[in-house]
Amino acid sequence: MDSISQGGRDGGANIMLKTQKLLYLHGFNSSPESHKAQLVTRHMSDNNCLDQLLCPQIPAVPEEARLFLEQLVEETLEDHQLNFVGSSLGGYYATYLAEKYSGTATLINPSVKPYETLRAFLGENKFYFDEGCWEFDESHIQQLEDMKVEAITEAERYLVLLQTGDETLDYREAESKYRDSHCIIEQGGDHSFVDLQRFIPKIMQFSKILK
Numbered sequence: 001m002d003s004i005s006q007g008g009r010d011g012g013a014n015i016m017l018k019t020q021k022l023l024y025l026h027g028f029n030s031s032p033e034s035h036k037a038q039l040v041t042r043h044m045s046d047n048n049c050l051d052q053l054l055c056p057q058i059p060a061v062p063e064e065a066r067l068f069l070e071q072l073v074e075e076t077l078e079d080h081q082l083n084f085v086g087s088s089l090g091g092y093y094a095t096y097l098a099e100k101y102s103g104t105a106t107l108i109n110p111s112v113k114p115y116e117t118l119r120a121f122l123g124e125n126k127f128y129f130d131e132g133c134w135e136f137d138e139s140h141i142q143q144l145e146d147m148k149v150e151a152i153t154e155a156e157r158y159l160v161l162l163q164t165g166d167e168t169l170d171y172r173e174a175e176s177k178y179r180d181s182h183c184i185i186e187q188g189g190d191h192s193f194v195d196l197q198r199f200i201p202k203i204m205q206f207s208k209i210l211k
Contacts, residue, residue, distance in 0.1 A: 019079075020080065021052050021054055022052055022054065022207050024040050025091070029127050030088075030090075030129070047210055049210065058090070060127075061134075062147065066147060082103050083207040083208060085107075086108070087110075088109055095107065095158075102157075104207060106160075107174070110169075110174050112174050115145035118136070118144065123135070159181070160178045160181050165188045171185065
């Protein structure tokens with residue numbers, strides 16, 4: 001059921017409440033088959049709310065990703081409310097989308113400046129979950145920078161999960177950018193965010209999927 005009819009005390013016009021959806025955004029060269037995406041998928045399946053999850057394969061080219069995600073979000077918002085979860089580069093995209101369309105965003109070891117950190121990947125890249133390859137070039141770096149959010153608004157809309165042992169990104173950049181948000185910083189760990197399953201219930205609550 002996509003909406004709920006709720007009458008007011010005065011018996012007047014009904015209010016149609018949109019149901020909640022969650023959009024999971026995977027990281028660079030990754031896919032919905034990633035460990036974190038599968039943890040979210042299994043948790044929602046176990047709690048009989050898998051139909052509320054959107055977990056697409058995001059195009060590798062940043063401009064194509066932006067257009068794809070904007071269309072997906074706009075179509076979803078016609079009938080649903082939408083919140084976001086993003087890992088690494090997906091956290092960068094989640095921030096862009098949350099600022100453009102509103103909603104909450106849970107960020108897991110998010111990339112803050114991918115237009116700088118991903119320079120190390122210029123050239124041919126192989127996808128982690130299939131045999132395909134693609135060429136990452138300077139035009140893609142500029143496309144990422146074009147999506148930069150200078151300053152977040154309504155910091156309380158962000159839940160940020162960081163581990164100091166992240167070998168790919170400096171967690172302090174995210175700690176600084178989201179300093180007024182709900183930040184959980186764990187010592188150790190790595191870029192994959194070790195034992196993320198401990199936080200899945202909190203993510204679901206923050207995303208208004210499960211209480």
